[in-house]
Amino acid sequence: MPTRLTTGFAASQSIASVIATKMLSHNRSRFFMTIVGIAIAFFLAAAQIGLLVGWINTNSAIINNTGVDIWVTAEQTATFDYGTPIPRHRVQQVASVPGINWAEGMLVGWATWRHPNGKPINVEIVGLDKSLAGKPAQMLAGDPEIIKQPETVIVDELFRDLLGVWEIGDEAEIQGKRVIVGGISQGVRTFTAAPFVFTSIKNAVTYTPFYREDEISYVIARIEAGADIQAVKSRIQREVSNVEVLTTAEFAERSVKYWMLETGVGITVIITGILGLLVGIVIMSQTLFAITQDHLANYATLLALGFHQNTLRLIVLTQSLTLGGLGIAVGAALFAVAAKASARTPIPLETTTAVSVGLILFSLLFCIGASWFSIRAIFKLDPVSVFHG
Amino acid sequence: MKPITKPEPVLVCRGICKSYGSGDIVERVLKRVDLEFSRGQASVLIGPSGSGKTTLLSILGCLLAPTEGELVIGNGMVDFTNKSSLTEVRRQKLGFIFQHAQLLPFMTIQDNLAIIGRNAGMTAADVDQRLDNLLDRLQLKPMRHKLPSQLSGGQRQRVAILRALLHRPSIVLADEPTAALDWNTGKTVVELLLEQARLEQAVLVVVTHDTRMLPLFDRILSIADGILTEQYQTAALENTFYTHS
Ligand SMILES: Nc1ncnc2c1ncn2[C@@H]1O[C@H](COP(=O)(O)OP(=O)(O)OP(=O)(O)O)[C@@H](O)[C@H]1O
Ligand SMILES: [Mg+2]
Numbered sequence: 001m002p003t004r005l006t007t008g009f010a011a012s013q014s015i016a017s018v019i020a021t022k023m024l025s026h027n028r029s030r031f032f033m034t035i036v037g038i039a040i041a042f043f044l045a046a047a048q049i050g051l052l053v054g055w056i057n058t059n060s061a062i063i064n065n066t067g068v069d070i071w072v073t074a075e076q077t078a079t080f081d082y083g084t085p086i087p088r089h090r091v092q093q094v095a096s097v098p099g100i101n102w103a104e105g106m107l108v109g110w111a112t113w114r115h116p117n118g119k120p121i122n123v124e125i126v127g128l129d130k131s132l133a134g135k136p137a138q139m140l141a142g143d144p145e146i147i148k149q150p151e152t153v154i155v156d157e158l159f160r161d162l163l164g165v166w167e168i169g170d171e172a173e174i175q176g177k178r179v180i181v182g183g184i185s186q187g188v189r190t191f192t193a194a195p196f197v198f199t200s201i202k203n204a205v206t207y208t209p210f211y212r213e214d215e216i217s218y219v220i221a222r223i224e225a226g227a228d229i230q231a232v233k234s235r236i237q238r239e240v241s242n243v244e245v246l247t248t249a250e251f252a253e254r255s256v257k258y259w260m261l262e263t264g265v266g267i268t269v270i271i272t273g274i275l276g277l278l279v280g281i282v283i284m285s286q287t288l289f290a291i292t293q294d295h296l297a298n299y300a301t302l303l304a305l306g307f308h309q310n311t312l313r314l315i316v317l318t319q320s321l322t323l324g325g326l327g328i329a330v331g332a333a334l335f336a337v338a339a340k341a342s343a344r345t346p347i348p349l350e351t352t353t354a355v356s357v358g359l360i361l362f363s364l365l366f367c368i369g370a371s372w373f374s375i376r377a378i379f380k381l382d383p384v385s386v387f388h389g
Numbered sequence: 390m391k392p393i394t395k396p397e398p399v400l401v402c403r404g405i406c407k408s409y410g411s412g413d414i415v416e417r418v419l420k421r422v423d424l425e426f427s428r429g430q431a432s433v434l435i436g437p438s439g440s441g442k443t444t445l446l447s448i449l450g451c452l453l454a455p456t457e458g459e460l461v462i463g464n465g466m467v468d469f470t471n472k473s474s475l476t477e478v479r480r481q482k483l484g485f486i487f488q489h490a491q492l493l494p495f496m497t498i499q500d501n502l503a504i505i506g507r508n509a510g511m512t513a514a515d516v517d518q519r520l521d522n523l524l525d526r527l528q529l530k531p532m533r534h535k536l537p538s539q540l541s542g543g544q545r546q547r548v549a550i551l552r553a554l555l556h557r558p559s560i561v562l563a564d565e566p567t568a569a570l571d572w573n574t575g576k577t578v579v580e581l582l583l584e585q586a587r588l589e590q591a592v593l594v595v596v597t598h599d600t601r602m603l604p605l606f607d608r609i610l611s612i613a614d615g616i617l618t619e620q621y622q623t624a625a626l627e628n629t630f631y632t633h634s
Binding site: 298387 | 443446447450452453472473476477479480481483485487491493494495496500504505507508509510552564
């Protein structure tokens with residue numbers, strides 16, 4: 001007698017995967033159509049989430065880019081874009097708080113830009129202090145230092161058409177005052193539809209109607225090495241009146257939350273993303289069920305011939321993960337292409353490792369869920385049916 | 390000490406009854422069937438349509454629970470309440486042949502057979518070796534890498550025989566394995582089945598409607614009205630059937 005191994009998990013798994021893949025590839029057109037369907041559904045969901053991540057990044061880009069530890073704002077500031085004037089001497093007050101290493105100001109305000117053809121455009125003016133903290137991370141042309149010159153601004157290449165300026169030296173008007181383009185930045189997007197225009201605080205107050213000469217929007221500060229940020233924060237809160245003190249992460253989160261939640265765009269995008277996944281689960285569920293139904297007689301034969309229910313379930317699971325895995329891979333490739341193509345546009349699709357891994361795992365879980373009806377159909381099978389043809 | 394003349398039975402039915410339905414419309418299909426089969430013994434099961442042949446075969450095959458009675462396979466009593474243990478018995482001890490071969494249409498003959506051997510716990514090497522041997526014996530070597538749809542009905546049934554014997558079961562059950570074949574092909578298939586089952590020393594039970602097959606078997610079992618009776622010896626029958634049919 002030969003040695004009779006009991007079918008352990010590994011053996012039944014390899015039998016199951018052989019049967020699963022051969023059954024799938026037997027009907028090639030159905031196989032490919034399903035993968036295309038799942039790929040599109042996954043892409044839809046990924047694109048929505050990519051849009052969301054792109055927006056979140058856009059929302060918090062300048063805050064994170066500024067590279068400071070602490071933001072001191074007027075009380076109840078909802079988001080970076082809606083800065084409220086505070087007196088400029090808050091900078092000195094903050095700077096004198098123990099634990100603070102460095103502090104400067106920043107001004108964020110709204111103004112009307114006039115296109116050379118006369119069309120008015122809302123812009124968001126960002127006024128930078130001496131060290132230019134918060135300046136664009138990348139320049140296409142020019143040096144950010146140029147904004148220290150009077151009437152000089154930096155605009156982003158994404159909005160050159162909109163603003164009607166294309167090169168260094170081009171001129172336009174803000175609030176009826178002449179401005180000269182001194183530099184062109186790259187990748188500074190906006191979430192509010194109003195492009196960012198960078199200049200010095202000194203220039204900025206002259207363009208922003210709500211600000212007086214001695215006012216700014218934010219005090220930005222760095223703490224001393226080894227200082228406890230929470231302690232420094234509460235010290236500022238105690239010693240400087242009528243302000244709110246936030247860490248960079250807190251301010252970024254508040255800005256993002258404002259746009260995503262208060263305005264409802266976040267919810268819309270998330271719902272659309274979930275709809276994408278639901279479409280995927282329906283396609284998957286239907287196909288798997290159709291395949292299982294087509295092969296019920298074969299499953300009954302296998303049961304009669306001594307296959308355990310678990311092995312048959314493993315076949316269906318393998319199929320769902322194969323279809324899902326391939327669909328997700330194709331969908332993810334589509335997303336990568338779309339993300340690359342959109343990288344230089346005002347509305348980029350972006351992602352992070354955590355988000356990608358999370359979405360893929362979540363989708364695979366959906367795939368497993370989609371096999372429920374098929375597994376139930378197999379569970380109900382009675383192998384005695386094999387004798388009745 | 391075991392008597393040499395009477396070998397241990399491999400398959401024993403004691404007082405098997407089977408009824409379908411409940412309440413007022415109970416149909417008693419099997420009424421106390423007692424049977425013993427020993428190694429290498431080939432039996433044929435006959436009876437009118439609806440007499441319970443498939444029902445009995447399903448019970449012997451651990452696919453259907455009897456209403457009463459017990460079934461002993463090897464030295465163990467079959468527990469009909471435990472589905473997983475029934476599967477275990479089928480996996481290791483039983484081989485089946487159906488009216489249609491019921492091969493998986495999306496796999497080659499080789500793969501159709503290999504998955505059964507592997508599922509029964511045979512090693513890949515053992516499966517290969519055994520397949521070589523059996524494909525040869527059943528003259529199926531050239532069919533090895535074909536799909537079932539590329540085979541004739543008779544060839545498919547030969548594959549089904551191979552599949553039933555591959556994992557060296559002690560019992561092989563066949564329900565009308567030749568019903569879908571013409572007489573000559575059917576006869577060849579049954580002869581092959583008998584020859585191979587005897588070679589493997591397996592208990593063989595075949596249901597058939599074709600009385601011309603009867604002389605090929607060691608025992609003839611007949612069911613009518615729920616009662617199973619064992620018929621005359623083969624030699625006597627041979628004459629009976631050839632003169633009457
Ligand atoms: N699942 C079932 N439920 C109810 N009655 C059944 C069931 N299966 C079989 N029967 C009944 O049991 C009786 C015996 O059926 P069985 O299939 O065992 O007959 P058979 O001898 O194999 O007939 P045939 O020669 O036509 O295949 C028949 O009257 C049939 O109607
Ligand atoms: Mg029958």
